[in-house]
Amino acid sequence: MKPIDIDLRLLEIFCCVYEKGSISQSSDCLHLSQSTISFHVHNLEKSIGLKLFYKKGKRYLPTSNAHMLYPYAKRLVELKQSIIEEIRLVSGSYKGHIKIGASSIPGSYLLPDIISRYINKNPNTKIDLTVEDSYIVIKKVEAGEVDMGFVGVKYEDPRIEVKEVWEDNIVFLGGPGVKERISLEELVKLPFLFREETSGTRRFVENFLRSMGVDVSVLT
Known part of the structure; x- marks a missing residue:
């Protein structure tokens, strides 16, 4: 069996046609003429000896061979892009x-x-x-x-990676008539000036007061 040499650029074009299902849409995406894309797809099929697409109307539908090839081709294309970005980053020419x-x-x-x-x-x-x-x-x-x-609120979700990057202190501020030291019972009887309900700071303060046994719904 003769060795198979695959041009990575052909795999990029293949992935685009596979995802778009259309030569014309791939042409817009890749900034290549439709005839050029068709030529490259044919060259890839010739290189690997497998039929990748069949035409149905204006659509290019993938064969079972294309379904097999796509995840590997996509991985190589993404790896190429990662290498390019790393080189740009190291050389100071990264555009992100x-x-x-x-x-x-x-x-x-x-x-x-x-x-x-x-x-x-x-x-x-x-x-x-x-x-x-x-x-x-x-x-x-x-x-x-x-x-x-x-954000200023703790949040746990398996879909999101959460890291603590800052620590901040939250303090209660009162007017001149408020005593310097005050009990919790006295505190909750005072009128409160809160931020909006979706504020992380407000959620934190409300959770703290709840942990101290305070019914935050009665705060005014």
């Missing part, structure tokens, strides 16, 4: 786009300086920072709408 979500405290006070210093070292990287309530940020991380989130 990072989407970050953050609640008000990290988003307004902690992250801007860190992001600024990072961009100074990596000028080709674009970073989008959106500041929203903690639980909105968490939902966006779950949905893949942002690459990472920074």
Whole structure:
């Protein structure tokens, strides 16, 4: 059996046609003419000696051979992209786009300086920072709408990797008429000024008060 030599570029084109199911859509995605894509697909089929697609109307439908090849080809294509990104990163020519979500405290006070210093070292990287309530940020991380989130609330979900990066102190502030030392019973009788219900800080304070036996629903 003669050795099989496969051009990685042909595998990239194959993966695109497999995913799109259309030469015309693949043409838009790859910025190649339809005739060029058809030529490369034919060359790949000739190289490996297997039929990969059959035409049905305007659709290019994968054969069982294509279903077998696709996961391996996709893995090689992704590995190539990872290698390119690592080389760009090491050489200082990395061009990336990072989407970050953050609640008000990290988003307004902690992250801007860190992001600024990072961009100074990596000028080709674009970073989008959106500041929203903690639980909105968490939902966006779950949905893949942002690459990472920074929030002021503990959250456990097997789908999300959670790491503690900061510690912060929360204190009660009172007006001039409030005693310096006050009991919990006296504290809960005072009017409270809370943040919005979806705030991580508010959730933390409410959970703390509940752990002390306080019915937070009666706080005003």
